[in-house]
Amino acid sequence: MAKVTIRHVAEAAGVAVKTVSRVMNDEPNVTRDVRERVMRAVEALGYVPSMAARRMGGRRSYLLVALNDRENTINNWRSGRGNDWIDQMLHGAMLACEAQGYRLLFELVSAEAKDLDRRVMAILSALQPDGIILTPPHSQNLALVEMLGRRNLPVVRMGVRAEGVAYGVYMNDRAAAEKAVEHLLELGHQRIGFIEGSPRFEASRQRLEGYKSALTRSGHAIDDALIVPGDFTFESGVVAAERLLALSPPPTAILASNDEMALATLHVASRLGLRVPELSLVSFDDTPGVRLSVPGLTSIRQPISEMAGRAAELLIEASRTGEHAPHDEELPFRLEVRGSTAPRVQG
Amino acid sequence: MAKVTIRHVAEAAGVAVKTVSRVMNDEPNVTRDVRERVMRAVEALGYVPSMAARRMGGRRSYLLVALNDRENTINNWRSGRGNDWIDQMLHGAMLACEAQGYRLLFELVSAEAKDLDRRVMAILSALQPDGIILTPPHSQNLALVEMLGRRNLPVVRMGVRAEGVAYGVYMNDRAAAEKAVEHLLELGHQRIGFIEGSPRFEASRQRLEGYKSALTRSGHAIDDALIVPGDFTFESGVVAAERLLALSPPPTAILASNDEMALATLHVASRLGLRVPELSLVSFDDTPGVRLSVPGLTSIRQPISEMAGRAAELLIEASRTGEHAPHDEELPFRLEVRGSTAPRVQG
DNA sequence: CTGAAAGCGCTAACAG
DNA sequence: CTGTTAGCGCTTTCAG
Numbered sequence: 082m083a084k085v086t087i088r089h090v091a092e093a094a095g096v097a098v099k100t101v102s103r104v105m106n107d108e109p110n111v112t113r114d115v116r117e118r119v120m121r122a123v124e125a126l127g128y129v130p131s132m133a134a135r136r137m138g139g140r141r142s143y144l145l146v147a148l149n150d151r152e153n154t155i156n157n158w159r160s161g162r163g164n165d166w167i168d169q170m171l172h173g174a175m176l177a178c179e180a181q182g183y184r185l186l187f188e189l190v191s192a193e194a195k196d197l198d199r200r201v202m203a204i205l206s207a208l209q210p211d212g213i214i215l216t217p218p219h220s221q222n223l224a225l226v227e228m229l230g231r232r233n234l235p236v237v238r239m240g241v242r243a244e245g246v247a248y249g250v251y252m253n254d255r256a257a258a259e260k261a262v263e264h265l266l267e268l269g270h271q272r273i274g275f276i277e278g279s280p281r282f283e284a285s286r287q288r289l290e291g292y293k294s295a296l297t298r299s300g301h302a303i304d305d306a307l308i309v310p311g312d313f314t315f316e317s318g319v320v321a322a323e324r325l326l327a328l329s330p331p332p333t334a335i336l337a338s339n340d341e342m343a344l345a346t347l348h349v350a351s352r353l354g355l356r357v358p359e360l361s362l363v364s365f366d367d368t369p370g371v372r373l374s375v376p377g378l379t380s381i382r383q384p385i386s387e388m389a390g391r392a393a394e395l396l397i398e399a400s401r402t403g404e405h406a407p408h409d410e411e412l413p414f415r416l417e418v419r420g421s422t423a424p425r426v427q428g
Numbered sequence: 429m430a431k432v433t434i435r436h437v438a439e440a441a442g443v444a445v446k447t448v449s450r451v452m453n454d455e456p457n458v459t460r461d462v463r464e465r466v467m468r469a470v471e472a473l474g475y476v477p478s479m480a481a482r483r484m485g486g487r488r489s490y491l492l493v494a495l496n497d498r499e500n501t502i503n504n505w506r507s508g509r510g511n512d513w514i515d516q517m518l519h520g521a522m523l524a525c526e527a528q529g530y531r532l533l534f535e536l537v538s539a540e541a542k543d544l545d546r547r548v549m550a551i552l553s554a555l556q557p558d559g560i561i562l563t564p565p566h567s568q569n570l571a572l573v574e575m576l577g578r579r580n581l582p583v584v585r586m587g588v589r590a591e592g593v594a595y596g597v598y599m600n601d602r603a604a605a606e607k608a609v610e611h612l613l614e615l616g617h618q619r620i621g622f623i624e625g626s627p628r629f630e631a632s633r634q635r636l637e638g639y640k641s642a643l644t645r646s647g648h649a650i651d652d653a654l655i656v657p658g659d660f661t662f663e664s665g666v667v668a669a670e671r672l673l674a675l676s677p678p679p680t681a682i683l684a685s686n687d688e689m690a691l692a693t694l695h696v697a698s699r700l701g702l703r704v705p706e707l708s709l710v711s712f713d714d715t716p717g718v719r720l721s722v723p724g725l726t727s728i729r730q731p732i733s734e735m736a737g738r739a740a741e742l743l744i745e746a747s748r749t750g751e752h753a754p755h756d757e758e759l760p761f762r763l764e765v766r767g768s769t770a771p772r773v774q775g
Numbered sequence: 776c777t778g779a780a781a782g783c784g785c786t787a788a789c790a791g
Numbered sequence: 792c793t794g795t796t797a798g799c800g801c802t803t804t805c806a807g
Contacts (some may be wrong), residue, residue, distance in 0.1 A: 084553075102786060137800070141482065163512060165510060167623065206475070298731065444777065456776090484800070485782080
């Protein structure tokens with residue numbers, strides 16, 4: 082019942098501790114016979130190596146850190162608006178870690194902090210993780226990425242193309258915006274409004290570019306009046322929607338850079354007596370709220386859990402082999418079509 | 429830039445390693461002068477103790493584990509229905525840990541697993557946490573609680589009265605149900621339906637009892653036809669709502685044991701041409717979905733982040749002093765009144 | 776009040 | 792293929 086250490090296993094199996102270590106780590110140079118004897122002792126005693134001791138003795142901690150923005154995360158938690166980014170990230174990364182005997186530690190650091198570097202260093206010193214997952218907007222912080230690179234720590238940047246500076250795992254936001262616009266064009270919409278995301282996030286720019294390029298490509302002019310700023314909050318969505326719907330003629334469809342602003346648009350539309358999907362609405366992120374709104378919103382689903390899962394796998398692989406091979410991986414998004422988009426009603 | 433250890437600090441400050449350790453741990457027997465000298469060296473070098481080494485040397489790991497049910501958690505993640513239990517738990521527990529230099533590690537184990545004990549032991553062996561937070565339904569598993577007690581590990585049971593068997597941090601589900609029923613009675617409703625929660629959770633029983641006692645206390649008879657089973661899923665809510673609304677006369681109000689079943693009821697009502705709040709609806713949990721539905725649902729808010737925060741504080745305190753003082757702490761719920769409840773329309 | 780030495784449980788490096 | 796030894800960075804114990 083008391084603590085079982087590698088030594089107990091070694092004694093029980095009648096081998097040296099190092100041999101037990103070899104077996105536990107799937108190292109070569111152990112006969113089948115000895116391996117089995119050790120395994121039996123491990124089973125019988127219920128031995129599980131101490132992560133702390135492994136870290137101390139070896140060069141691995143079996144720990145991955147996911148670094149998230151403090152303000153965004155806490156605001157989401159507090160607001161209770163149901164943004165499930167964190168959940169999806171945990172879903173992907175934790176399960177990937179578990180599968181390989183790793184643990185994920187989730188850390189919050191304000192992206193705006195003046196002493197960001199110091200804070201991150203403190204986390205690294207305390208935890209000594211085998212790799213770190215950077216989420217937006219941290220993943221865009223090149224100074225941070227480079228600092229981590231100097232420590233020779235494997236890094237995955239989520240949501241951005243890394244282009245050689247660490248691993249990148251992302252979806253194509255530009256193509257997603259194009260797809261959303263094409264969907265609306267196919268439904269016959271000609272005047273399509275766009276609500277921008279917060280400029281703090283690279284994805285916001287990509288989404289705007291996709292919106293523009295889809296229009297241009299299909300022979301439509303870009304009307305700057307149809308592009309209004311937002312910052313991903315509900316409040317900014319209200320302002321943006323009011324501006325768009327006050328135009329004459331108003332757009333018959335709106336693409337919002339995230340769900341919350343789309344939900345705000347739904348709200349404004351209903352206040353103005355406009356029916357959705359006569360006013361068609363598409364959003365980004367596909368968070369739980371868009372399935373519950375009436376009507377449900379057509380939305381671009383980000384592969385968050387998949388990205389996080391790949392991120393964890395890449396880091397574990399890197400720490401296992403001791404070799405980084407930085408590259409980018411693009412994961413597919415999906416347009417979830419729901420009741421908020423419909424063929425244009427001829428006025 | 430390289431790794432800074434306690435030895436570097438000791439050298440820089442011109443003291444013994446042990447003295448640095450004393451300063452870092454706020455131990456007595458260090459003169460102000462020496463303490464300040466050490467602190468300066470710590471600052472200058474950016475020293476942060478390694479958690480792994482602390483665990484190895486001492487008897488604390490500075491790690492807390494939160495044990496959650498695997499199926500529930502993963503199902504919620506997959507469904508994308510926006511249940512924010514995990515988020516709220518992290519919100520409370522992580523921040524409480526952070527404030528004291530602790531880390532929270534989030535672990536998933538199936539409550540149904542035949543080898544539950546072995547799995548939990550494996551987690552303890554690997555992580556050697558200073559305390560463990562049990563969430564429902566794990567928190568109800570007395571065998572598990574006792575096993576942990578034998579290891580002399582501080583345990584907090586969330587969502588149940590522990591009554592001396594470990595710490596308990598919970599809200600009064602019975603009183604909450606009473607309050608919900610009283611709210612409906614005050615609005616003039618006389619026939620109030622009740623949709624039960626999954627019998628796997630103790631809270632379900634408490635909620636049913638509260639429903640009954642509020643009725644009895646106010647002089648109403650209990651009509652068993654008005655009490656229908658459910659298991660917290662949307663699907664079970666649909667079945668339950670259909671049964672209730674097929675009664676003659678049907679109830680004019682329904683209390684559902686969680687949001688998802690209440691949302692299902694809203695769905696069924698709309699299908700049957702019934703208007704909410706003419707049919708009034710109250711739910712438990714106050715997850716994000718109930719704020720987005722039309723109308724928003726009147727709901728009992730559980731103090732999840734507060735409970736998790738207290739849980740972490742209790743464990744840290746226990747591990748710091750080395751003394752458990754098991755007791756229960758009840759935290760207040762709140763009835764959030766929204767558009768789904770209104771005075772009874774006289775038929 | 777301060778310090779020196781021992782040891783936590785493991786893996787790395789090296790021997791056999 | 793297997794074992795021995797040293798040491799990771801801390802805290803504990805015990806001396807001064």
